[in-house]
Amino acid sequence: MMELNLLISMLDLVGVAVFAASGSLVASRKEMDIVGFTLMATLTGIGGGTLRDLILDRPVFWITDQRYLVVCFGVAVLVFFTAHKLQKRYVALLWADAVGLSAFGVMGAHIAMKSGASPLASIAFGVMTATFGGLARDIAAGEKPLLLQPEVYVTAALFAAGSYLGLTYAGLAQVFAVFIAILVGFLIRAGGIALGWALPRYKGRAGRDYG
Amino acid sequence: MMELNLLISMLDLVGVAVFAASGSLVASRKEMDIVGFTLMATLTGIGGGTLRDLILDRPVFWITDQRYLVVCFGVAVLVFFTAHKLQKRYVALLWADAVGLSAFGVMGAHIAMKSGASPLASIAFGVMTATFGGLARDIAAGEKPLLLQPEVYVTAALFAAGSYLGLTYAGLAQVFAVFIAILVGFLIRAGGIALGWALPRYKGRAGRDYG
């Protein structure tokens, strides 16, 4: 249990850092100043977990533990001075973002389940934790929201959260359930990035066959 | 009192279902996949009540009671496979949405009053519960926000909440106050839909007479 908590805590910081980097990269596309970078990094890095904690009525995780804000501020400064290099590595960031997406999906579901949320609600919390920061990032920067892109993204978070719930209810040790579920979410998102995986989209024509 | 609670609970589920349908229809206009439909249905269906419960510091209503999420998910799937039929019935949906708008306006005010909010704040909670889900829907989908449309909409929620407060303070039994206030809100919105009712809009010219 000690080890699980340590694992969760480390995954959390990694997820915050990765999302802070994605917020900073959006700030660089919008040519913001360094304060704008910091705000976008923080909003994206801690947005999803903040909404999760608010709705679960838990103490919001970054109020007393300064590590999360330090990570966001540090990443923002780093990206501000090095984004021209990171942009050449945009593909690398997409992959790191995929890790953050599935890690947050699993952790959101784990924390919600521990807090007494129903199974369906726990999956909803996983998806919310994984996607809200990115949604807030896009809206604050006036970019086209994440939800509208064709490749699987929310779907990967859904599978990360859902498979964690499923494996835990099936009796698997939580440490293994965490790793397998993150892997499931990551592989689905990987299919979206590398192979253009996408679910069929609604087309509005009558008589289609979704099988 | 038992009956009032049952009534409130049923109106709540109806309101969630109607707003989930409107979120799903926006997802269909944006040609999202089924996961996008589910997310838009959930955001729209439970968004207003979630914000209300957060600000009132009540347990958020869908965390332990799975019916609300089941309704949102079910409506999303239903609309995904049948929206080409629903779109032909778009006018029918506008009317159902009008019921949801006034029901949520009354329930938001009722719950806030019970929780000890001031009269003015209770009206604000009614308007918030009725309109926030739709606002979140429009912003997440990148659509022109609700607030900017010319016909009465927020105004209908305001009258639903305000007349509920007024009738309750006047001593009317709550069951009757609920029905009359929903009717008031619905009729005002009906005027907006069917007759184009609109309040005078600010025009920015000097010397106008609003008298």
Add this chain to the structure above:
Amino acid sequence: MMELNLLISMLDLVGVAVFAASGSLVASRKEMDIVGFTLMATLTGIGGGTLRDLILDRPVFWITDQRYLVVCFGVAVLVFFTAHKLQKRYVALLWADAVGLSAFGVMGAHIAMKSGASPLASIAFGVMTATFGGLARDIAAGEKPLLLQPEVYVTAALFAAGSYLGLTYAGLAQVFAVFIAILVGFLIRAGGIALGWALPRYKGRAGRDYG
């Protein structure tokens, strides 16, 4: 201490009024009706403080104290009937907004510190309190978000909150720390308004020297 609380309370109402006026002016640019004015005034006036109180798990300030909503509604009605005069005084409003921005920046940090937030988090709360209402205003009205403008704005809130924290930790009496920190934030924003002060923006070219 009594006097500090009275001062904080008065600054709070002034800040709410000023931001309510800015929300109403955006409503006038969008030619909304009087209900739209009221909604925009309220969202802008109490948005930042509401998010602050939610995350700190404090009772949200306007639920029982009706003065805040009365101020928002009063300002909305006033601006609806007089905005053609106010718009000629748009520059005056910019300056009043600068007072609100720095006052909210200091008060957000003060309240967070009192509630046990870490120093970094307290600064984040100051910035959030000062800027979230305006961000919500711009998003709800479909305007280009505040964050993207070139002149210092968030930076002024950051300096207001940061200098309040610094002066308080340095042992200055809180009443003085409040005034000096508001002055610091106001002067920085004043430089943005009057002199076009702006931090260097990220330009995305390799090999730049930020010194």
